[in-house]
Amino acid sequence: MKFSIILVLTAMSQLVHAQEALPLFLKGHWRIEGSKNFEQWDVVSNSSMKGFGYSLSDNIPVISEYLDIKIENGRPILIATVLGQNNGEAIVFQGSMTKDNSQIQFENFDHDFPQQITYTYSKDSLERLNVRIYGKGKESFLKMSRLNSPEKKGIEFDKELAEKLGADDYGMKSYYFVVLKTGPEKNKNKEFVNEAFSGHMSNINRLVKEEKLIVAGPFGKNNDQFRDLFILNNVKTEEEAKEILETDPAIKSGLLSYTIYPWYGSAALPMYLPYSEKVTKSKF
Numbered sequence: 001m002k003f004s005i006i007l008v009l010t011a012m013s014q015l016v017h018a019q020e021a022l023p024l025f026l027k028g029h030w031r032i033e034g035s036k037n038f039e040q041w042d043v044v045s046n047s048s049m050k051g052f053g054y055s056l057s058d059n060i061p062v063i064s065e066y067l068d069i070k071i072e073n074g075r076p077i078l079i080a081t082v083l084g085q086n087n088g089e090a091i092v093f094q095g096s097m098t099k100d101n102s103q104i105q106f107e108n109f110d111h112d113f114p115q116q117i118t119y120t121y122s123k124d125s126l127e128r129l130n131v132r133i134y135g136k137g138k139e140s141f142l143k144m145s146r147l148n149s150p151e152k153k154g155i156e157f158d159k160e161l162a163e164k165l166g167a168d169d170y171g172m173k174s175y176y177f178v179v180l181k182t183g184p185e186k187n188k189n190k191e192f193v194n195e196a197f198s199g200h201m202s203n204i205n206r207l208v209k210e211e212k213l214i215v216a217g218p219f220g221k222n223n224d225q226f227r228d229l230f231i232l233n234n235v236k237t238e239e240e241a242k243e244i245l246e247t248d249p250a251i252k253s254g255l256l257s258y259t260i261y262p263w264y265g266s267a268a269l270p271m272y273l274p275y276s277e278k279v280t281k282s283k284f
Helices: 002-021 159-165 190-209 238-245 269-278
Strands: 028-032 037-045 048-057 060-072 075-082 091-097 103-107 116-122 128-135 138-146 172-182 213-218 226-232 256-266
Touching: 037 060, 075 103, 172 238, 190 213, 213 269, 226 238, 226 256, 238 256
Parallel strands: none
Antiparallel strands: 028 037, 028 138, 037 048, 048 060, 060 075, 075 091, 091 103, 103 116, 116 128, 128 138, 172 226, 172 256, 213 226
16 A cells, blocks of 8 residues: 555656646747747646747748657757758757746757757746747847737637637647648559549548548649648547548558648637638539
């Protein structure tokens, strides 16, 4: 019995220490002052946080980077994937936080720029983050202010709708973003190809009706052989996402292949679907 109690207390202590090592002050939605650039951070577990950076172009969010903070050996690490840089590879930074949990610094001196990223939290009437970015003699400073919550903007929070859509406290949820590419199958038989892609369209319509697929559409001409993208909804694991994709005749036949990415976006995204029918004049 004593042994069990010790195990429980040890586990609880580890969870507390993991939370202490996380920069929980980052949690929320931040705007870089003087710009249309933003960062969003959320706590995923006792030992991890997820974030992303984006900008607004004609009021449309454009993701620029994906950010993960994890606790490894009792210390935080930052995993940053900047779109269009480093050949798509993630860069890992080792982190350390001050005792008062108001500042965290990430370092990777093997990287060119940045080599150091420092977030300092300042709780005044607005709540701010001061961010220092340094590398190889170059240095820049950013100021971020926390965006007001919907309640402060006079928008009434709809608890029932949020629960129905699976929204977290920030109106967001996790999806799976899928890039469909040209597959390995080179069969040029027109009847075979037409049948496979006819089944592909029918499968898309089925998944939409089952509320598993909320975004689907083709890419324009590109050098990466990207063909289409999907955003899968109400899918709990990557394994489940693979099972859903393998029901597609074009994928099963090898005419298309795919890559799956976890994606964090607005929980309200599926709400556009009823309007898509209203603006569609010609059906597939």
